[in-house]
Structures are given as C-alpha cells and as structure tokens.
Amino acid sequence: MEYKLRKAEPRDVPDILRLVKELAKYEEMEHQVTLTEKELLEDGFGDTPFYHCIITEIQGEKSSEDPKVVGFAMYYFTYDPWVGKQLYLEEFYVMDEYRGLGIGSGILRHLSNLAMKTRCTGMMFVVAENNEPSVQFYKRRGAEDLSQEEGWRLFRFDKDSLVKMAAPSEE
Amino acid sequence: MDFSIRAANLDDCKDIARMIMELAEYEKLAEHVKVTQKDLEQDGFSKNPFFHGIIAEVPEQHKTKEGHTKIGYALYFYSYSSWSGRAIYMEDLYVMPEFRGTLALAAGCHQLDFTVLDWNKPSMDFYLSQGSFDITATMGYHCMRCEGEALEHLAQP
Numbered sequence: 001m002e003y004k005l006r007k008a009e010p011r012d013v014p015d016i017l018r019l020v021k022e023l024a025k026y027e028e029m030e031h032q033v034t035l036t037e038k039e040l041l042e043d044g045f046g047d048t049p050f051y052h053c054i055i056t057e058i059q060g061e062k063s064s065e066d067p068k069v070v071g072f073a074m075y076y077f078t079y080d081p082w083v084g085k086q087l088y089l090e091e092f093y094v095m096d097e098y099r100g101l102g103i104g105s106g107i108l109r110h111l112s113n114l115a116m117k118t119r120c121t122g123m124m125f126v127v128a129e130n131n132e133p134s135v136q137f138y139k140r141r142g143a144e145d146l147s148q149e150e151g152w153r154l155f156r157f158d159k160d161s162l163v164k165m166a167a168p169s170e171e
Numbered sequence: 172m173d174f175s176i177r178a179a180n181l182d183d184c185k186d187i188a189r190m191i192m193e194l195a196e197y198e199k200l201a202e203h204v205k206v207t208q209k210d211l212e213q214d215g216f217s218k219n220p221f222f223h224g225i226i227a228e229v230p231e232q233h234k235t236k237e238g239h240t241k242i243g244y245a246l247y248f249y250s251y252s253s254w255s256g257r258a259i260y261m262e263d264l265y266v267m268p269e270f271r272g273t274l275a276l277a278a279g280c281h282q283l284d285f286t287v288l289d290w291n292k293p294s295m296d297f298y299l300s301q302g303s304f305d306i307t308a309t310m311g312y313h314c315m316r317c318e319g320e321a322l323e324h325l326a327q328p
Contacts, residue, residue: 020253033254043256051251074253079222081191081246081263082204084214086316091253112317112325121205122318123325129311142321147313151289154306154314159281161302 005106008053008072010045013037015069016053023093027128051076051090054110056103070098073107078124087115089125108141126154179224179244184211186241187224194265198288222248222262252282261285286314 008016017037024030043050056071071094078088089111094103115123127134129147139145146152157165179187188208195201214221227243234240243265250260257280264285284306287294299305306312317325 024254029254035252035254035256039256043251050249050257051253074251076249076251077221078250078260079214079246079248079262081206081211081222082195082200084206084210085221088250090251108325109328112322115322116326122316123322124314124316126312127315129313135313138315138317141317141325143315143317145313145315147307147315152286152314153289153295153308154284154286154312155295155298155303156306157283157301157303162280162283164302 003056003058003070003101003103003106004067005054005056005110008044008055010041012053012055012069013040013044015055016040016044016072016074019069019072019093019095020074020091022095023091026093027131054107056094056107058098070095071103071107073111075111077118077120080121083121085118085120087111087118087120087123089123092125104137175228177226177228179215179226181212181216183224183226183241183244184208184215186226186239187211187244187246189239190241190244190265191263194263198291222246249280250284255281258282258284 014037017035017040020035021030021033024033044053051074053072053074055069057067057069059065059067072091073089073093074091075087075089078086080086092104092107094107112123125138127138129135135145147154185208188206188211191206192201192204195204215224223246225245225247226241228241231240235242244263245261245265246263247259247261250258252258259280259282261283262285283303285298287298289295295305307314
C-alpha cells in the first residue's frame with residue numbers, strides 16, 4: 001500500500017480535526033476537544049503559525065478516489081534555556097486500521113530529521129502513563145521519561161485561574 | 172519595594188544568561204547549561220524568535236551587592252493544544268508571577284502550562300494555592316524527551 005507524507009495545507013483542516021477527535025476518543029476524552037476548524041485554520045495557516053502539521057495520506061483502491069488522510073503529527077518549536085531549541089510533538093496519531101504499516105515510524109523519522117536540520121537538541125512530548133503501547137513505542141526508540149527519571153511534573157493554569165490571577169490585587 | 176516588569180530586549184541577554192545559571196545552580200544542575208548569551212541573542216531576538224522574555228527590574232538604589240538591577244526573568248513561548256488551541260508555555264520563572272495571567276489572556280490563550288520538579292515543594296505548593304493543577308498527578312501525563320544519539324538514530328532511513 002502506497003502512502004505519502006506531506007506538509008498539511010489549509011484544505012486538510014477538516015481531516016486534522018477529525019483525527020484530533022479520534023485520538024481524543026481513544027484516550028476517552030472526546031468531550032474535551034473544543035477546538036474548531038476555524039481556529040485550526042487561523043492558528044495554523046495565518047501570518048504567525050502556532051503549530052505545524054504533517055499528514056499521511058493513502059491512495060484509494062480506484063485511481064478516481066480521493067486520497068484518504070490516515071495519520072498526522074502536530075508539532076511546534078519550543079525553547080529550553082539550558083540546551084536551546086526543541087521540537088515539541090503535540091499530537092501524533094495513525095488510524096487504527098492503518099497501523100503496523102510503518103506509517104508511524106515514517107512520521108517520527110521525518111520529524112527527527114527536521115529536528116536535526118533546524119538544530120534542535122531534542123524532541124519532546126507528553127504521554128499518559130497508562131498508555132502502555134505508546135510508552136513502549138517511544139522507549140524502544142530511546143526516549144527518556146523525564147517525569148519518572150528527573151521528577152518533572154506538568155502543571156496547568158486553566159482559563160478561570162488565569163482570569164483570577166490577572167485581576168488587580170486588592171490593596 | 173518598587174519594581175518594573177517589561178518585555179526583554181537584546182541588551183538583557185547578558186543578565187538573562189546570568190540568571191539562567193543562577194536558577195540552574197539553585198536546582199543543582201549548573202553543568203547542564205549549554206546555552207550562551209550569544210545563543211539567547213540569536214534565538215530570542217531575530218526575525219522569528221523561539222522564545223520571548225520578561226524582565227523584572229528594581230531601581231538603582233535597590234541594586235544587589237554585585238550591582239544588578241535586573242532581578243528576575245521569565246522565558247515563555249506560544250504552544251498549541253490540539254484540544255483547545257493557543258496556549259502559553261512558561262519555560263523558566265525566576266521572578267514574581269503576577270503578570271503571567273495577564274499576558275496569557277491578552278494573547279487569546281486558554282491555558283498556561285509549565286513544569287515543576289517534584290522535590291521543589293515550596294514552588295508546587297505556591298502554584299497549587301494560585302489555582303493551578305498537577306496534570307502529572309491527576310491525569311498521569313509524563314514528560315518525555317528524545318535527544319542526542321536516540322534522536323540521530325530516529326532520523327536515519
């Protein structure tokens with residue numbers, strides 16, 4: 001089966017959102033996806049992209065069929081003040097029925113190449129500890145679990161907390 | 172004490188590099204710092220910056236015994252949540268936090284993320300008291316990194 005890995009274009013936004021929701025469903029958190037196609041379009045394909053995306057598409061069985069988007073990765077660049085630029089892998093997903101064909105490895109290889117070309121010293125991402133298949137997938141390829149090994153905990157202020165913190169303090 | 176908070180500029184890189192080192196020394200990990208003043212200048216203040224900086228400064232009469240008036244900084248960049256869109260990631264903090272909420276909201280962001288080392292209880296307690304939550308504890312999210320040889324290996328055909 002032939003598959004093609006390419007940079008996402010504005011027309012891919014509906015497929016990107018579809019795959020984001022599929023992955024969230026797999027993690028049993030579909031209701032948490034509030035992002036819309038409009039936001040994805042503005043944020044990824046405007047003057048200042050907030051993310052970059054690569055997608056994998058598969059040619060249909062009949063040549064008259066449109067190719068189908070079956071996998072994607074969403075990433076952006078971050079900065080570690082100790083060692084410099086990092087490539088941050090935000091989302092990475094291949095549809096269930098298309099796994100085991102090397103599509104995931106192909107995406108990771110492309111991203112690792114990109115990381116090295118842009119002089120990033122590392123590629124970072126977050127994995128849920130109960131997602132055993134994913135944890136093993138990454139550890140097999142040499143990823144370190146910084147939470148386990150160095151005690152990193154990821155914290156978040158959500159919108160309500162941000163609003164409270166931003167309010168002027170009472171004298 | 173009066174202090175001012177402002178966006179960092181190119182001339183601040185020397186002090187930012189100094190404070191990065193001070194924070195690393197506090198975390199007992201100074202030997203891991205490879206970024207130089209020149210890297211900060213190139214990566215933070217060229218056409219496409221990889222980070223943004225904020226400086227906290229005190230007036231001359233309150234400078235430290237070494238003569239520094241720049242007494243805090245924060246490094247941040249815009250990130251993206253595939254579930255909710257624009258976010259800010261606060262990479263380093265070595266200054267009071269009142270401005271962080273304001274900045275994130277002004278940029279249309281829905282959340283502010285950062286990491287804390289688990290032995291740093293005073294910081295963890297402070298952030299929790301301000302309304303943040305520990306995603307690693309509540310959702311089991313682990314931060315992972317692929318670097319050096321492992322990254323090179325992944326890049327090969």
